[in-house]
Amino acid sequence: MGDRVYREYDEKKASAAEAMAGVESGNRLFFGEFTLFPKLCDAALADRKDQLTDIGVDCVCYTQMPKMAEVDPDGEHFSINDWHFGGVSRKLHKAGRCNYIPLTYHQGPRIIRKYREYDVAVITTSPMDERGYFNYGISNSVTSAVIDKAERIVVEVNPNVPYCLGGNQESIHISRVDAVVEGRSDTLIQVPAANPSNIDQAIASHIMEAIEDGACLQLGIGALPNVIGSMIAESDLKNLGVHTEMLVDSYVDLYERGKVTGINKTIDKYKMAYTFAMGTQKLYDFLHNNPTCASYPVHYINDPKIIALNPKVVAVNNAVAIDLFSQVCSESAGTRQVSGTGGQLDFIFGAFGSKGGKGIIGISSTYTDSKGEVHSRINPTLSPGSIVTLPRSLVQYVATEYGMVQLKGKSTVERAQALISIAHPDFRDELANQAAAMGIG
Ligand SMILES: CC(=O)SCCNC(=O)CCNC(=O)[C@H](O)C(C)(C)COP(=O)(O)OP(=O)(O)OC[C@H]1O[C@@H](n2cnc3c(N)ncnc32)[C@H](O)[C@@H]1OP(=O)(O)O
Numbered sequence: 001m002g003d004r005v006y007r008e009y010d011e012k013k014a015s016a017a018e019a020m021a022g023v024e025s026g027n028r029l030f031f032g033e034f035t036l037f038p039k040l041c042d043a044a045l046a047d048r049k050d051q052l053t054d055i056g057v058d059c060v061c062y063t064q065m066p067k068m069a070e071v072d073p074d075g076e077h078f079s080i081n082d083w084h085f086g087g088v089s090r091k092l093h094k095a096g097r098c099n100y101i102p103l104t105y106h107q108g109p110r111i112i113r114k115y116r117e118y119d120v121a122v123i124t125t126s127p128m129d130e131r132g133y134f135n136y137g138i139s140n141s142v143t144s145a146v147i148d149k150a151e152r153i154v155v156e157v158n159p160n161v162p163y164c165l166g167g168n169q170e171s172i173h174i175s176r177v178d179a180v181v182e183g184r185s186d187t188l189i190q191v192p193a194a195n196p197s198n199i200d201q202a203i204a205s206h207i208m209e210a211i212e213d214g215a216c217l218q219l220g221i222g223a224l225p226n227v228i229g230s231m232i233a234e235s236d237l238k239n240l241g242v243h244t245e246m247l248v249d250s251y252v253d254l255y256e257r258g259k260v261t262g263i264n265k266t267i268d269k270y271k272m273a274y275t276f277a278m279g280t281q282k283l284y285d286f287l288h289n290n291p292t293c294a295s296y297p298v299h300y301i302n303d304p305k306i307i308a309l310n311p312k313v314v315a316v317n318n319a320v321a322i323d324l325f326s327q328v329c330s331e332s333a334g335t336r337q338v339s340g341t342g343g344q345l346d347f348i349f350g351a352f353g354s355k356g357g358k359g360i361i362g363i364s365s366t367y368t369d370s371k372g373e374v375h376s377r378i379n380p381t382l383s384p385g386s387i388v389t390l391p392r393s394l395v396q397y398v399a400t401e402y403g404m405v406q407l408k409g410k411s412t413v414e415r416a417q418a419l420i421s422i423a424h425p426d427f428r429d430e431l432a433n434q435a436a437a438m439g440i441g
């Protein structure tokens with residue numbers, strides 16, 4: 001077996017230029033997700049710019065500026081799409097160079113299988129193991145669906161990609177690969193936790209009241225989840241479980257402090273189950289060949305029915321704004337796409353279905369714009385064009401630095417009153433007047 005897979009490997013080994021030589025005008029490409037963007041193949045395709053037109057490139061959350069975009073500022077050759085906006089896509093979008101593809105994350109694989117065609121999938125993986133498998137490392141997500149759909153599969157190997165055990169569908173065998181590109185050994189992109197503010201600390205302290213022994217955690221992106229992680233590490237909480245979309249550094253701290261045993265979980269008992277990871281080398285080292293962790297495709301991890309199988313799920317996610325009707329916008333600033341629905345809807349829905357589960361939106365009561373002006377994030381209505389990420393029918397808990405309220409089962413008037421009670425005091429009177437004017441005061 002060993003000899004056979006290594007023979008096949010040698011036959012398929014190619015430079016990035018050779019691997020990208022087969023790309024033709026009109027092709028649709030998928031490039032590896034999050035921090036596993038395949039940069040050698042990106043550069044090789046950028047070099048072929050003048051030979052190519054109408055190349056579509058999709059990714060889930062570009063974490064570095066594609067060379068294909070840099071060499072083609074007017075989009076005459078490459079059109080770029082993203083299933084989840086971060087800073088890179090915001091910048092590209094501003095320049096008219098990137099479009100968002102809406103989805104609720106757990107449906108991503110199904111949407112790809114039904115509606116998206118890929119001529120070539122280019123993914124970054126760990127080097128091949130002795131059985132012939134390349135591991136998807138820290139980006140499982142929608143990769144297996146893309147692999148099933150694509151006509152040609154190119155893997156760009158990097159020895160620094162941790163070998164992340166499944167779960168399932170975490171690896172691809174050499175027999176399914178068309179070309180193997182070597183030559184990378186760059187350190188993975190490091191995403192340290194943002195420094196928490198006093199406001200993050202205050203929001204986190206309210207959310208901590210909702211977490212009990214045996215809870216199963218999903219902590220979203222940003223400073224707030226990391227503060228919660230630190231607070232849990234310092235608390236008396238015990239026997240926590242992890243079933244989360246994204247694994248971040250704070251889960252490593254929790255595990256090392258003995259807080260995470262997974263003993264109370266119904267599914268993936270004892271395991272920290274996740275679909276992608278972003279953090280620092282500490283996290284990537286922790287994940288490498290670690291049977292405590294289980295990597296799964298997102299159609300499993302984020303399926304609300306799967307999430308709900310574990311008891312006491314606590315899902316904590318951030319938002320941009322919320323209106324007095326309790327609609328939550330987490331992905332746009334007015335009409336400007338800043339992020340995506342991602343897994344927020346999935347986890348808030350799933351957490352409510354879990355026995356004793358809690359879906360929580362943690363949001364600072366105000367936002368200070370680039371001119372230093374302070375705005376309430378709780379407003380009578382969402383600003384025109386804002387995208388509703390979480391409809392009012394699904395929202396459950398909302399926490400700000402002024403407290404946490406539970407909205408399920410409450411009338412529109414009760415919801416508006418509850419939200420006003422956790423708004424910044426400077427805005428409460430005006431919000432109450434507006435609520436009355438809208439018939440919910
Ligand atoms: C991966 C996981 O987290 S799993 C969780 C499930 N997924 C989700 O919750 C997805 C939706 N949520 C999110 O994407 C994030 O939690 C967010 C966007 C709500 C907050 O994330 P953060 O990283 O704290 O956002 P950040 O404060 O950097 O703001 C992002 C952008 O929105 C802008 N923004 C944020 N709030 C506002 C506002 N009220 N008005 C105008 N612009 C705003 C910021 O200026 C920034 O844009 P810029 O970088 O171009 O200046």
Ligand SMILES: CCCC(=O)O
Nearest residue numbers: 084105341342343344
């Ligand atoms: C692609 C999903 C990332 C998120 O949920 O924020």
